[in-house]
Amino acid sequence: MTATQPLLEDTVLGPKAGRLYRRQSFATGLGLGILLGAIGWFIAQNTIQSNENFGSDMTVAVTMAGWVIGFNIGIGTFNAVIRWMLGHDQDKDDELYAAGVGQGKARYWKYCTDHKVVGTQYLILVFILFFVGGTLAMMIRTQLLTPNSTFLSPQTYNAIVSIHGMCMIIATIIMVSGPFANFIMPIMIGAKDMAFPRLNAMSFWVVVSAVPPLLATFFVGGVNAGWTTYAPLSVQDGPAMICFAITIITFVVSVTVAGINTIVTVLTMRAEGMTFARMPIFVWASVIGGGLGLYAMPAFLLAMTMMVADKATGTSFFVADQGGSGWLWENVFWIMGHPEVYVILIPPVGALLEVMSTFSRKPVFAYKLAIGAMTGVAGLSIMVWAHHMFTTGWAPDLAGPFMLTTELISIPTGIIFLCAIGTLWRGSNWVRLPMYFGFLFLWNFIIGGVTGIYLSDVPADNYFHGNMFVTAHFHYTLLGGAMIAATAGLCYWFPKVTGRMLDEKIGKWAFWMIAIGFQVTYLAQFYEGFKGMPRRVANYDPLFAPENLISSLGAFLLMAGWVVLLYALVSSWRHGEIAPANPWSAKSLEWHTETPVPLENFLQDPKVINDPYGYGASGAEQVHAVFGHHSHHTIEEGVKQ
Amino acid sequence: MRKLIGASGSVLLAALVVGAIGMGFKAQAYESPIGTLKATPVGTDTTCGAAMHHVKLDLSTYPDSSGVDSAGHPVHPSGNPDWPAYGPSNNYSVPTGSCVTMTVTQYDSGGNLNNPYFGTVLGTVGGKIHVVSSGTNISQCGGSDAATEVPATFNGDYKAIPACAIGHTFTMRPLPGVSPGFFLNVPLPLAGNYAGDNVGNTNDFPHQTVTFSFVAGAKGAYSWNCEYPCGHGVASFGAVMGAYGYMSGYLHVV
């Protein structure tokens, strides 16, 4: 790897007046999105034959597509492409402008190509999505406080259950691959930016444009069919299902672009000496997670496209009495759905191993085995989808093979545990806030993992399928596992991202509320599942009343814990103690550049000589990288001149 | 201390925001302008076998939710005008342990049930319903059901209605876990002809008057809905059938 030539030298900065696209921002995106949406609605209303079935579905489809396209034109997603079509490239000034130079905080509202800005934008978006999803969870738990509650109508309840699910799925898919794979990962490998900075900005703003259709579902009748939107129920559903499908299709575009970008960045942008075997484990996790996303997510796009066709144009992919099959939907959905949980899980696990290593002051135990384990999980995960379908009646003879592949996953997953406890073993355990969440991850994920093997067993699944046990299980793995590991990563990288130290006192209050609230909520739900309470019900047998009450109270505590954590994050971000460049004395590259991180990340090019886990080593072996064999003008120096 | 105030303040603020959103969601549940319809007491009699407190509920099913009923009440304001609806409300309240006599005036056309099962009267006193037609407006069942015998007018007690001559049903489930629960299924014969015209919301139009009684069980909110496929899409159970408040609601036993 040779260091790339400095992109920008001695440039006079600042926006040039008069260029249309320099006036683009979130506001113009919003405006154009609403305008195109409205135009789409008007045209559809007045041209499409108003068939009771399909008219409103088609109208909503055109309106939502108008919004998504309009927003992305307005924010500037297509600027470069349009300019190429007009026959000229962006010049250096334009590149600088796009990187947000000299625009202060306004750049966070723009189509900004700086990976650190994109990472921060993602972080804010993830907070917003989590609090939308969390609020919806509170609605669910309020409804379920008592057995015969009429707080929400069944229609509203189903709408909330569906959007809670999808909102959280979107949020967890991007919670690490958005903020940290964008902000931290390129610095970790010594890159100046991502390989495709414009696509990077695109991946973010495309997700943003996917959010309003998701929330719009509440205003057009709500999605009735859960986040899995099983056909033909979803085909029967109202136009909200169209909004939902548009959200997914848009979101898949973003995940695909982001995945390609991550992989190409790691393949081509590494600093001198950054061999694959010297890459931090989190970089590997990002690549594996991103690659798995490239496999999984297109199936979702395909499924949702067929869904829109069934609803808005009268095809019948999933409608049995017209030759379709609900099992087709279930297959295509879970071919996406099971790899997808590992798209969520693997990057946080990488972050977790970084945290474990830094705070144990020890190398990641069995580094290569950990990479192999993550790869193994990813590889096996594409062959397990039908374990979601054991009880559907589809292909009963495949129960055995899918039981095999599913249970095989526990081998590489076990290795990840081995790497975690091997890293802890004999470490000088420095229990700062990120480590609190690290320990919580181990506890939660053990429970999530063990309950997973019950569900992999066909005879046991014939009892547990579709019941609250499953709900508790995947919340233990995705919330208690992935999201807690991501929170460990957030507390770990917070000083680098924000330039300030996180208030650990408030953080620890939040930790205990989250830890206790979580156990109460979901252990109670395991009990409901053992007793036989079905999932996704707006009302339940009084038989399940005590544990539902306990679960709801636990959920309120859990939510309060997240709010306190948010308070800690926001207050520390605004006026926390200024963070040193390397508060944890960690070795990977992101801690060896200035805080705040300059544009193009390094004032002096790093040259990597060892892996970043030289704890306890002597001499040169404890050094990850040396700086300064190449020096160049930086943007900041340019500004000063 | 400042941190404690800040943290608890944010929790409080979040609780307020979440609470406000919750109120918004709660308000999404349809409630008719007259609110919950309370049953009218008619004294104590032996309609349900033994002597017990007797109450009456008068309901109608309308083909057109945008109209007004004979008393001038809007059927289902601000809703989808093309959808049928129960009126004047979808929420009813009856005292526990009382004998409830419901009269449903059925103004809508109809056709075939998805499942003939719902043509059977279940759970009413005597397992029967009393039907009076406003005129001879029932045509034969069409197509493959042509052989099914449908009376020219309904007049008298019925234990079942032919599955091809249903307008709507009033189907109510027992409370989960409460035993003995009461399950109620009342098929309402169609009014008007099959073309779907000649139906309307007032007594000028053909209608069926269906009367039945049942004993209200344990306290709680009993969910009822219509099992005639009067919506669109898959199994004609989309649209109105998936929208709470038109053809679904609660019977509150208090």
Next chain:
Amino acid sequence: MSSDHQEVSNDSVLDDLAPGLDRSLHRQYIRGIFVLWFIMTVLGVLAGLYLTPILMPHMNSPEGRAAVKTVIVFTVAAAPVAALVCAVALYSLLHTRHRGSLDHPPADGPPLRGNALASGVWLITSTLLVVFLLFWGLTEWSAQQVVHADSLTINVIGQQWIWDYNLPAQTVRLPGGRELKIPKELALSKLNLPVDVPVTFNVTSKDVTHGFWPVNLGIQVDANPGQRTVIRTVPDRLGKFVVRCSQLCGLNHAYMYTQAQVVPDQDFQAWVQGGARGPILAVASSQNGSTK
């Protein structure tokens, strides 16, 4: 990796795991983790053995009891592994935690970059466990695939939002030469099942996908429109239970349930002959599936 810490060179496993550690301290580590591991393993095994039957309901069929037994066996099998993870984590919190000021990082730990033996043992153990899980699952599963020559056929129809049942006219030969006669087709809204009589459920749906889940029979299958799916069992214990819908099916999914009961076969015969009228039969309520 060579380092200052790697002074002792010994091929014992323990030395590999803890190079350069004072031998007595090193034994103390192992002993501490072993004690924690042992206690937690015992707790896990006890929880699996004694808690599971309390948490899960009384089951009315071999399939249901197989589910309970699987939970017990898997909990016991997983307990040592889960306990080891917890023991190492807990030990590192209790014993090797850095005390004193947390403002600065403690001294580095030993540069342990892996251990072939530990990894190998872990890998082999987990593989053996998986083989056991698979063996267990396949054995149980194939035991449930037995098709009885003579069984009571019940057609189950799922629709939004109710289950109803259709009992076709049939004669089922019972062991001991007796016969169960269904003289004419019956439509049912509640489910009564004769005890010890093999039953075959033919499940379908009128509209969308539902999940037919007779809870305490430990079996379930989706009701798919345009398809007929089949599940079988032999209810072998008397008692009441509930049939629920395990697949979100729209507005009133929560209300889609049926009360069901396993009754003596003579009672069932009498009920059928009486046209299956009246409510569910009265059977000793001590067998109530919802409690024990």
